[in-house]
Amino acid sequence: MAVLTGLVAMAVVAALGLLAAGASDLPDNAFVQVVAAVVVMAVGGSVDVVGDAGFLGQTDADVAVLPLTVTLVGALLVAAGFLRPLRHRAVAGARELALWAARVAVLWLLALLGLSFLARKRFTVGLGGGAIGDIGELLDATPEVGFETDVPLTLLFGLLWLAGLLFLALVVSRKAPLPARLLRFQESVRPAAFAMVVLLLAYVALGVVVGLVVAVVRGHTAETFAVILLGLPNLVWTAFTVGLGASWEGRVDGPFGLPMPHVLDQVLRTPDLSTLNLRTLADYDGRVWWLLVIAAVLVLAAAFLMAARSPARVRAWQHALHMAVALALTVLAVSLLASTSAHYGLSLLGIGDLGGGLSGQVSLKPRLWTGLGFAVLWGLVAGFLGSLLARRVRRRGEVEPGPPDDGLQETPG
Known part of the structure; x- marks a missing residue:
């Protein structure tokens, strides 16, 4: 549920943002692929811009940006889902926390793998009319630009993103349990x-x-x-x-x-x-x-x-x-x-x-x-x-002053 709610919320926010930005007009029904690419980028994944301009042509593109609204929504929900089963615990062993995080990580990587293969698309870029368009048509230079996911880097950076998020969730939450050795730092x-x-x-x-x-x-x-x-x-x-x-x-x-x-x-x-x-x-x-x-x-x-x-x-x-x-x-x-x-x-x-x-x-x-x-x-x-x-x-560790001691004590009977 932590992984599912986080990714679904990220996809919804990304889709609404892209719709507001006019992405519904993208050619070749590419909206779903663009949403997947935005979600991948939001968790630190590597989405490469690729292009080809045909014979004697060249395209060069690069994008490095995090859509942080999408990132923030996913981070809050995944962290909440991770902490929910632990909220009634005072202390948890390091091995137990690591195994619990590993279960989340496995499902997270599987979800990222699916998104990585979905986030792929190419578009044709028109050169316009006039001499440039005629030259492009003569040389068969039909420029294309698109995006594709670097799967190994996406899985690596996505795993690092998740590890940092879960660590931060444990550090921030007052109710989250910590291993006994780390209690002195809380x-x-x-x-x-x-x-x-x-x-x-x-x-x-x-x-x-x-x-x-x-x-x-x-x-x-x-x-x-x-x-x-x-x-x-x-x-x-x-x-x-x-x-x-x-x-x-x-x-x-x-x-x-x-x-x-x-x-x-x-x-x-x-x-x-x-x-x-x-x-x-x-x-x-x-x-x-x-x-x-x-x-x-x-x-x-x-x-x-x-x-x-x-x-x-x-x-x-x-x-x-x-x-x-x-x-x-x-x-x-x-x-x-x-x-x-x-x-x-x-x-x-x-x-x-x-x-x-x-x-x-x-x-x-x-x-x-x-x-x-x-x-x-x-x-x-x-x-x-x-x-x-x-x-x-009033803060933790303070003791309220009691009534003054007048030296008299009540004796039984």
Whole structure:
């Protein structure tokens, strides 16, 4: 049930997102194959873009992007299904947990294998009319582009994705059992891990609200829902790191771009690599500084939540250290997951961009050390302040003071 509900939910979300993006108009009834490819990509699988331009022609394409909305939905359901039978246990042996995870992994790999063989399709790309079209017809250069799954890499990365997810589920959940040897780590690790998951989900929830408002007020309903259903975490989690002070670099070139607000497209659509941070975004729209305010409020709230769920004996400097490590790991994960790279090119007899403007590229990569440095600094400050705020909250390990001892004791009889 964990595997089935997770994959079905991912397929439904991917299908709805693709429908909103206009994928129902794909030729050759390729909608089902495209949905399967999106699900495979969402769990870290390798989907290669392939092409052929016939005699004396060449196509070159590559896509590396995670549709993180689909990923998030599947992760939440698979993790919940994995933890459900364990929720009433206090302690579980490492061998027992490993065998339980292995049962899930076997079914997961079988499902990925089926999806991998389903996610294959090719489309014909027209060269248009005029001289280019005549040359293409004369040389029998009929460009084709499509996708296919690298099955071994998909199974490997899909298994690593599942292993990371199940490990994170055990770390985050307060009710999940742990081996006896790891119980001493739960007081320092679990509150911080839970706070980071809540922080990321809060950004997603805020993004959904903003997206719905945009869809109602400004129109473009289909495009907005496509972004929400396919790549909302890609946007809001990148905005989270930018609000902390992190920098990204990238470029948008050609007729297609990232599903992003117009201000991001303006910053990135330059001849060379552009830097994406609060300063460069604010040059186009001063409202971007609200990202700093939102980050401050939500990170401090996460620090308070972490301290409130921690034992009372944990000191303020320990909260600061835990928060710094947790926030740095979160920013690292976001930086790796939200990175995007895509390019497509078509040439004939060495002449590029024959597809009438089909060639182009999109890239967005983090400046990792900058983001990690700001995350550590934010974590130290927020962790200390969150500890001070949580002192007014009753926490585990606190003992309520009893009545004063007046030295008199009641004797029997």
